[in-house]
Amino acid sequence: MISIKNLHKSFGELEVLKGIDLDVEKGQTIVVIGPSGSGKTTFLRCLNILEKPSDGTVEIGGLVADFSKPMSKKQIMAFRKQSAMVFQHYNLFPHMTALDNILEGPVTVQKKDKAQAKEKALALLDKVGLSDKADSYPHQLSGGQQQRVGIARALALEPKVMLFDEPTSALDPELVGEVLQVMKDLTQEGMTMVVVTHEMRFAKGAADEVLFMDSGRIVERGTPDEVFNRPQEERTKRFLNLIQDTDTI
Amino acid sequence: MYLNSIFSNPERLERLGDIAQSSFLPLIEAAVQFTLPLSVISFILGLFLAVVTALARISTVRVLQWIARVYVSIIRGTPLLVQLFILFYGLPTVGVTIDPFPAAVIGFSLNVGAYASEVIRAAILSIPKGQWEAADTIGMSYSQTLRRVILPQASRVSVPPLSNTFISLVKDTSLAALILVTEMFRVAQQIAATNYEFLLLYGQAALIYWIICFLLSLVQGRLENRFDRYVSR
Ligand SMILES: Nc1ncnc2c1ncn2[C@@H]1O[C@H](COP(=O)(O)OP(=O)(O)OP(=O)(O)O)[C@@H](O)[C@H]1O
Ligand SMILES: [Mg+2]
Numbered sequence: 001m002i003s004i005k006n007l008h009k010s011f012g013e014l015e016v017l018k019g020i021d022l023d024v025e026k027g028q029t030i031v032v033i034g035p036s037g038s039g040k041t042t043f044l045r046c047l048n049i050l051e052k053p054s055d056g057t058v059e060i061g062g063l064v065a066d067f068s069k070p071m072s073k074k075q076i077m078a079f080r081k082q083s084a085m086v087f088q089h090y091n092l093f094p095h096m097t098a099l100d101n102i103l104e105g106p107v108t109v110q111k112k113d114k115a116q117a118k119e120k121a122l123a124l125l126d127k128v129g130l131s132d133k134a135d136s137y138p139h140q141l142s143g144g145q146q147q148r149v150g151i152a153r154a155l156a157l158e159p160k161v162m163l164f165d166e167p168t169s170a171l172d173p174e175l176v177g178e179v180l181q182v183m184k185d186l187t188q189e190g191m192t193m194v195v196v197t198h199e200m201r202f203a204k205g206a207a208d209e210v211l212f213m214d215s216g217r218i219v220e221r222g223t224p225d226e227v228f229n230r231p232q233e234e235r236t237k238r239f240l241n242l243i244q245d246t247d248t249i
Numbered sequence: 250m251y252l253n254s255i256f257s258n259p260e261r262l263e264r265l266g267d268i269a270q271s272s273f274l275p276l277i278e279a280a281v282q283f284t285l286p287l288s289v290i291s292f293i294l295g296l297f298l299a300v301v302t303a304l305a306r307i308s309t310v311r312v313l314q315w316i317a318r319v320y321v322s323i324i325r326g327t328p329l330l331v332q333l334f335i336l337f338y339g340l341p342t343v344g345v346t347i348d349p350f351p352a353a354v355i356g357f358s359l360n361v362g363a364y365a366s367e368v369i370r371a372a373i374l375s376i377p378k379g380q381w382e383a384a385d386t387i388g389m390s391y392s393q394t395l396r397r398v399i400l401p402q403a404s405r406v407s408v409p410p411l412s413n414t415f416i417s418l419v420k421d422t423s424l425a426a427l428i429l430v431t432e433m434f435r436v437a438q439q440i441a442a443t444n445y446e447f448l449l450l451y452g453q454a455a456l457i458y459w460i461i462c463f464l465l466s467l468v469q470g471r472l473e474n475r476f477d478r479y480v481s482r
Contacts, residue, residue: 048386091383108393
C-alpha cells in the first residue's frame with residue numbers, strides 16, 4: 001500500500017529527514033515513536049505533501065510521486081488524495097458545524113452529490129459516536145469530540161491511508177480513550193494507518209510494526225513486543241527509559 | 250452675546266426655528282441622495298480593492314507585493330483632500346475630466362482600499378496555520394481555501410476595524426463638498442450662505458452625521474453578535 005524509498009527533507013540547511021525507507025502492507029497499522037524534533041511530524045506531512053520532500057519516491061495505493069523532479073499542482077493534488085491527515089490540534093473549521101466540516105471535502109472539493117455525501121457524513125459521525133453532534137460548532141465540543149470529528153472529516157475523503165500526528169497528545173487524559181477506541185476500530189476494519197503517538201496502550205494493542213525515529217532516521221523497527229521489550233539500539237533503550245514511568249511510552 | 254440675543258429676542262428665536270425647519274428636509278435629501286450613496290458605493294468598491302490588495306501583499310509574487318505596497322504607501326502618505334483635488338482639479342489639466350460624484354467615488358474607494366487592505370491582511374495573517382493545512386489535506390485549492398476557510402474567519406476578525414473605517418468614511422464624505430458634490434455639508438454651506446445662520450446649519454449637519462454614525466454603530470454591534478456564534482470561549 002505504501003512504499004517509501006530514500007525520503008529526504010531539508011529546511012534550508014537543516015536536514016530533518018535523512019533517507020527514510022519503509023514498506024507498509026494494506027491494512028497494517030504502523031506506529032512511529034521518537035524524541036521531540038526527530039522528524040515524526042515532518043515525515044507524516046511529507047506523505048500528504050503538506051511539506052514538499054527534497055528527494056526520494058513515495059508510492060501510495062499505486063500512485064508514485066518522485067520528489068527528485070518538480071511536480072505540478074495537479075499531480076500534488078492527485079497524490080494528496082491517497083491519504084488524509086488527522087492533526088494534533090484537530091484544526092477543525094471553527095465557523096462550520098461538525099457536519100459541515102465533514103462535508104467540506106466531499107462536497108466542495110470532490111464535488112460529490114450533496115444528499116449522498118450528507119448521508120455518508122452522518123454515518124461517519126455515528127461511527128465516531130457523535131451522531132447527536134452534527135449541528136454543533138467545534139467550540140461547543142470537547143477536545144475528544146473535536147478530534148473524533150477530525151477523524152470523520154479525514155475518513156470522508158475516502159483515503160487509502162490515514163495519517164495521525166499525535167492525535168491524543170493535546171487531550172485531557174480522560175478523553176484519550178474515546179479517540180484511541182475510534183482508531184482501534186479503524187485498524188480492525190482494515191484501514192492502513194501511520195500513527196505518530198506515544199500512547200503505549202494503542203501501540204501495543206493495534207500496531208503491526210513500531211518504528212523508532214531519531215534525528216531524521218528510522219533507528220529501530222519491529223513488532224511492539226520487540227521494540228518495547230527487547231530494544232536492540234542504545235538510543236531506543238534510552239528513549240524508552242526516559243518515559244517509562246508514565247502511561248505513555 | 251449669541252445666546253443672550255436669542256433669548257432676549259423672541260423674533261430671532263422664531264426665525265431660527267423656521268430656518269431649522271425649512272433646511273432640515275434639504276439636508277436629509279442631500280444625505281440620502283449623495284452622502285449615503287457615496288459612502289456605500291465607495292465602501293463596497295474599496296473593500297473589493299482592499300481584498301485584492303491584501304492578497305497581493307501576502308502572495309509570493311514579488312511584483313504584486315511591490316505594487317500593493319506602493320499603492321498603500323501613497324494613499325496613506327498623502328492627505329485625502331489633496332487626493333480629491335488632484336482627481337477633480339488636477340487631472341483636467343492633462344485632459345482627464347471627471348464629474349464631481351465619480352471623482353469622489355474614485356477618491357474614497359482608493360482610500361478605503363488602502364486602509365482596509367491593512368486590516369484584512371492582518372486578519373488573514375491572524376488565522377492559524379493549521380487552518381491552511383486542514384484545507385490542504387482535504388484537497389482544497391488556494392482559492393477554495395480563501396473563500397471557504399480563511400476569508401470567512403478573517404471577516405469576523407475584521408468587523409470592528411472595518412466598521413470604524415466605514416464610519417470614518419461617512420464623515421469624510423463631507424470633504425466632497427470641496428469638489429462640488431452637493432452632499433449634505435455642501436447643502437448646509439449653500440443654505441447658510443443665504444441666511445448667515447452658520448452655527449444653526451452646521452449644527453444641524455453635525456447632528457445628522459452623528460445620528461447616521463450612531464445607527465451604524467448599532468449595526469456593527471449586531472454584526473459582531475452574529476459572527477460570535479462560532480467563536481471559541
Ligand atoms: N517549517 C519548518 N521550517 C524549518 N524547520 C522546521 C519546520 N518544520 C519543522 N522543522 C524542524 O524540523 C525538525 C523536526 O521537526 P518535527 O516537527 O518533524 O519533529 P517531531 O518529531 O514531530 O517533534 P515533536 O515530537 O516535538 O512533535 C525540528 O528541528 C524542527 O525545528
Ligand atoms: Mg510532531
